[in-house]
Each structure stands twice: as C-alpha cells, then as structure tokens.
C-alpha cells in the first residue's frame with residue numbers, strides 16, 4: 001500500500017483521536033448492513049433449496065422476500081457497503097502510517113471482494129424478480145409450440161443463473177469479510193501481532209475466532225431484521241396472509257435463537273485473547289455491554305417464538321444494532337490502546353513539522369521524558385538491554401558530563417562492538433539537551 005502511504009500527512013494528536021471516532025461511525029454503518037446482506041443471501045439460498053425439497057410455496061416466497069428486505073436497493077448497496085469501507089481504508093492508512101502491519105492491505109482486498117460480491121448478490125435479487133415473472137405466466141396459455149419451448153428453456157436457464165450468482169456472491173462476500181475481519185483484528189492487536197505472513201495470518205486463531213463471531217452475529221442480526229421488517233415495518237403485509245406471517249415468525253425467531261445462543265460465549269473468549277497493553281477498562285465495559293444486549297435479544301427472540309408477542313420485533317433489531325456498535329467501539333478502543341505509542345510518534349512528527357513551518361525550530365512544549373518515550377524507548381530501557389544497551393550500564397561515564405551525552409545523542413558514534421551502531425535520532429539541540437538532562441536525572445534518582 002505504498003501509494004496510500006504517500007498520500008498520508010502526519011496528524012496532530014487531536015486529529016488522530018478524531019479519526020478514531022470517524023472510524024467508529026463509518027463501521028457502524030458498514031457492519032450491520034454487510035451482516036444482513038451476508039445472512040440474507042445465505043438464508044434466501046437456503047429457503048430456495050428447502051422449497052425444492054418440500055414444495056411448500058411459503059419457502060419460495062420467503063426466499064424472495066428475505067433478499068429483497070436485506071438488500072433494499074442498489075444505491076444503498078453502494079452507500080452502506082462500499083463507501084464506508086473506502087473511508088475506513090483511508091483512515092487506517094493514516095493511523096498506521098509508517099508501520100509494517102498488513103491492516104491496510106487486508107482492507108483493500110476486502111473492498112475488491114465485497115464489490116464483486118455485492119454486484120453478484122444484487123444480480124441474484126434481480127433474477128429472483130425475473131423468475132417470479134416467469135412463474136406467473138401459465139405455459140398452457142402460450143399458443144405457439146416454439147414459443148413454449150423457448151419459454152421453458154429461458155425459465156430453466158434463468159433459475160440456474162440465479163442460483164449461480166447467489167452462491168458465487170455468497171462465497172466472494174465470505175472471503176471479503178474474512179479479509180475485513182483480519183484487518184480489524186490485526187489493528188486491535190497491533191502491539192503483539194506476530195503473524196508475519198500476509199496469507200498465513202488469515203488462519204491465526206484470533207482472526208478465525210473473530211470471523212466466527214462476525215458470521216454468527218450476521219445470522220442473528222439477519223433474523224432480527226426479517227422479524228422487524230416483516231412484522232413491524234410492513235404492517236400491511238402482515239394482514240395479507242396471516243398464515244405466511246406466522247410461518248415467517250416461526251422460522252426467523254427459531255433461527256435467531258439458534259444463532260444468538262453461542263455469541264456471548266464467543267465474545268467472552270475474544271475478550272481474553274487481548275494482551276495486557278490492549279485491554280483496558282473501556283474495552284472490558286464495551287464487551288460487557290455487547291454481551292448483555294445479545295442476552296436481551298436472545299430473550300426477545302424467545303418471547304416472539306413462544307409467546308407470540310410481536311411487539312418485540314422492532315425492539316430486537318435495534319438491540320442488536322446497538323450490540324454491534326458496542327462491539328465496534330470495543331475494537332476501536334483496543335486499537336487506540338495498542339497504537340498509543342505509535343500515535344505519539346506520528347503526532348510528534350506533526351509537531352515537528354508545524355514547528356519547522358513556524359520557524360521555531362524547536363518544540364518547546366515537549367519535555368525530555370516525552371521526547372524520550374517517543375524517540376528512544378523503542379530501543380532502550382533503563383535496566384535491561386533491548387536493541388541498545390541498558391542505560392544503567394552506559395550512563396555512569398556521562399555523569400557530570402552532560403555536554404558529552406548531548407553530543408552523543410545528537411551525533412551517535414560507534415562505541416560497543418557488541419551492539420549495532422545507533423541511528424542518528426535527528427534531534428534539535430534543545431531536544432537533545434532535554435533528553436540528556438532527563439536521562440541523567442532519572443539515573444541519579446533510581447541509583
């Protein structure tokens with residue numbers, strides 16, 4: 001993603017925070033939509049198959065209704081399926097600027113697969129309407145023998161194409177979602193992401209667990225959406241054929257119950273997979289909120305299934321939408337925690353550029369410790385050697401000789417053959433002085 005990296009400008013600390021909020025916002029649009037498209041396409045194909053087996057016309061009607069409910073129309077597909085993901089890719093490119101992590105590459109691939117998938121699934125929806133037209137024609141009413149043959153051929157091939165588009169769309173969407181989940185998981189586990197291979201990392205246990213959560217959640221939300229749209233939104237449809245409404249209610253609430261039962265458990269495992277640097281109070285709180293909301297949804301499915309109480313059908317959908325938003329915020333909080341040091345590096349660079357632009361040449365606002373944390377701590381610790389030697393081992397020779405230390409920091413020379421040479425950190429004189437003073441003060445304090 002070199003070309004994206006070149007587009008990126010360093011950001012101020014406030015701007016980086018803002019980017020995290022925008023990311024939550026665009027993903028809150030994208031995730032619920034793409035979830036119901038995936039769950040809906042799967043359910044529609046499944047009910048089509050059931051129709052062939054049982055010949056129950058309700059299955060056929062449901063197969064068509066479901067795909068129409070979840071895809072809404074073409075422009076919604078672009079607005080909710082593609083634009084937010086493109087925005088998310090640009091934001092990730094900013095936040096993860098100058099890192100080696102594969103997040104942006106995953107997002108880019110997921111966009112490609114999802115665009116193809118949406119095209120196919122919308123074609124599936126369209127062919128579904130075409131096949132309804134075919135069904136409504138009575139072949140006996142066709143007088144011409146040739147025309148009747150053509151009619152049969154067309155009908156068969158349109159049905160074949162329909163299923164082909166539906167299935168391929170589902171497979172492409174699955175792969176696209178897998179890349180998407182890998183992107184989010186790698187960003188949320190930024191500090192301890194030790195899966196170097198681009199493709200092999202897709203099989204990392206954390207990614208697979210998150211994929212399982214995503215798919216299970218997609219099925220749950222889809223059934224919530226079917227209940228909401230059919231029982232609540234389309235009041236008129238409900239009265240059209242009460243038998244069919246009962247059929248939809250039964251099928252969707254049972255499927256919703258099945259899908260949601262394992263979710264809280266899976267999300268809990270996900271929580272324990274975070275490392276200490278990533279886990280914080282807010283990550284924990286949002287996870288708990290998400291689990292509670294899913295429990296609630298589970299009970300609402302139960303009420304609809306066994307108590308025939310339709311009032312809950314609108315409730316359930318929104319409860320699940322909120323659950324998905326809580327889950328998204330949780331991942332963003334985790335990413336914010338994991339990339340804290342990196343964000344500091346980026347904003348320090350921004351401050352530097354700003355100071356250079358203003359001609360100040362120095363960043364008065366940064367203390368020695370702040371500069372140290374960002375520019376030195378990646379290679380150094382006080383007590384132990386990391387990339388460079390432990391400060392306690394090398395500082396004694398600089399005690400009482402601060403200028404010598406400043407000189408070394410401003411222009412490192414080769415000292416110890418056991419270490420590689422230290423790269424020049426490129427500090428301004430005042431910055432180097434501040435860091436040197438901080439090191440010696442700290443050394444005096446801790447010894």
Ligand code: HEC
Nearest residue numbers: 375376379387388389394409414415416419420421422425
């Ligand atoms: C990319 C890694 C890296 C960064 C970043 C880095 N250092 Fe070093 N540092 C090293 C290495 C490696 C050595 C050992 C060099 C040698 O012995 O030749 C070293 C050595 C030192 C020494 C010992 C010099 C001596 O006389 O033995 C000091 C002091 C030091 N670094 C301070 C700093 C400070 C202050 C910063 C931040 C402004 C910093 N380093 C940033 C890698 C780094």
